[in-house]
C-alpha cells in the first residue's frame with residue numbers, strides 16, 4: 001500500500017484495501033509502475049520518487065533483525081469484542097477478516113530477536129490490521145513484551161504504525177494507553193532501555209501513550225508523527241497546515257525525536273543506538 | 280412547554296408562595312408541599328429513562344458544575360499555579376494547591392468557562408500542549424511535596440491544532456499518564472462532565488476514578504464514531520449507546536469505582552448539592568487510600584491498570 005504525498009509535502013491519508021500480490025505495483029505518488037520484486041529489493045521505497053510504501057509487520061521484522069533470530073511470542077488470551085460492538089459490520093467480523101488478511105493475531109507482532117548481535121524484545125505494529133489500532137489485545141501483547149524485557153533485561157524496541165485507539169472497544173481501548181504506560185514503568189524500574197521507532201503513521205492514542213515516553217526515539221524518513229490526524233485538525237480548527245507538517249523532519253525540528261533515518265539505514269541506526277544502551 | 284420549562288415554572292411558583300407566606304404570616308405549607316411533590320416527581324421523570332444520547336447532552340451542558348467555580352466551592356483554599364515554564368499557560372486545563380477538609384492537596388481540572396468570551400479562550404475545555412505540560416509540572420510539584428492528587432475532568436478532548444502538534448501534545452499527554460502512575464501519594468479522578476478521549480485519560484490514570492451520574496467517558500465522541508465507523512453523522516445516537524460511555528455502563532465495565540448520584544433533574548439544577556456529593560465521595564476515597572503504604576498503593580495501581588479490559592466483559 002503506497003503512502004501518498006501531495007505537492008506541498010504534506011502526507012495524505014491513504015485508503016487501505018485488501019492486500020493482493022500483483023506482479024506490478026503502481027506508485028500513487030509519482031504514477032510509476034514498478035515491478036514488485038524490484039520494490040521489495042528496495043525495501044518498499046519507490047525507486048523513482050522515493051515515496052514510502054507500507055511494510056507489513058513481518059516484512060519490517062525481517063528488515064530489522066539478524067536472519068533467523070526472531071522468535072514470535074504466543075498470542076495472549078484476552079476478551080475479544082468486550083463491548084459486543086457492531087456498526088455497519090460486527091466488530092467480530094472485522095477482527096476475523098483482519099486476521100485472515102494479515103495472517104496476524106493482532107495489530108502488533110511481538111517476539112525476541114537479535115539486532116546485529118544484540119538481543120532485544122521487539123514489537124512491531126501492522127497498519128493493515130484495523131489501522132494498527134490499539135485495543136485490549138494490542139495493549140496486552142505490548143504489556144507482556146515489556147514485562148518480559150524487564151525480566152530478561154533486554155532492550156525493548158517498539159515500531160509504531162498506528163492510527164490510534166481501537167474505537168470498537170470503546171473506553172477499554174482508551175484505557176490501554178494507561179496499561180502500556182504502567183508496564184513501561186516496569187522497564188524504568190529495571191533500568192531496561194526502551195527505543196521507539198516512529199513510522200507512517202504514528203498518531204493518536206499510541207503516540208500519546210507508549211510512543212511518547214521512550215528513552216530514545218527514531219523516526220523513519222517517511223513517518224507521520226502527530227496526535228491528531230491532518231484531516232481532523234483541518235476540520236476542527238479550520239487551520240491551514242503548513243508545508244511539511246507532521247513529517248519526520250517536522251518532529252526532529254520540534255524536538256520530538258532523536259534521529260530521522262531513511263528506511264534502508266534503520267537497522268544500522270538501531271544497532272548504533274543499542275550499542276550505547278546496553279553494557 | 281418542555282418538562283424543563285414546566286419545572287422552572289413550578290419552582291418559581293413555590294418560591295412565590297414561600298415569599299407570600301413569610302411576608303403575610305400565612306400558613307401555606309400544605310400548598311407548598313403539593314408543589315414540592317410535583318417538582319420532585321418532575322425531576323425524577325427528567326432523570327429516569329435518560330438515553331445515553333441524552334446523557335451526552337447533559338454532560339456537555341455549559342452550566343454543568345465544573346471548572347474554577349467548582350474547585351473554589353469544593354476547597355477551603357485554592358492557590359492557582361500557572362504556566363508550563365516553557366511555552367505558556369493554558370486556560371482550559373488549570374490547577375494548583377488547595378486545602379480540602381483541612382488536608383493539603385494538589386488539584387488539576389478542566390475549565391470550560393462561563394461567558395462566551397471565556398469559553399472561546401478556553402476552546403470549550405479543549406486543552407492544548409501547554410495545558411498538559413503544565414499538568415505534568417503540577418503533578419511533579421505535588422510529588423515533591425508529598426501531596427495527594429485530585430483531578431476533575433470535563434473536556435471534549437485535547438485540542439487538535441497546529442501549535443498543539445508543534446509543542447508535542449502527544450508527548451505531553453503520555454507524560455501526564457506516566458507521572459500520574461508514578462505519583463507517591465493517593466490519586467483520585469472525578470469525571471464531572473465530558474470525559475473526552477486522550478484529553479481526559481491524561482488526568483484519569485488514578486487510584487480511584489469516580490463519575491457523576493450523567494457524565495460520560497469515551498474513546499471518541501458519538502459524532503466522531505458515527506462519521507468514522509458508520510460514515511454518517513446520523514448514527515451518533517446509536518454510537519452513543521454502543522460505545523458504553525454512560526456512568527452506569529462504565530461501572531459495569533469496571534472502569535469507574537463509583538457513580539456519584541446527581542440531584543433530580545441533573546447536576547446543573549443544584550450546584551451546591553453536586554459539590555457536596557463530590558466532596559463527600561472524594562474524602563471517603565482519600566480516607567481509604569491514605570493509610571496504605573506506598574508499595575501497596577503502587578501494587579494496587581499496577582494491578583488495576585495492567586489488567587484493564589483483559590479480564591472484564593460486558594456480557
Ligand SMILES: [Zn+2]
Pocket residue numbers: 027028029030031032046047048049050051
Ligand atoms: Zn514513486
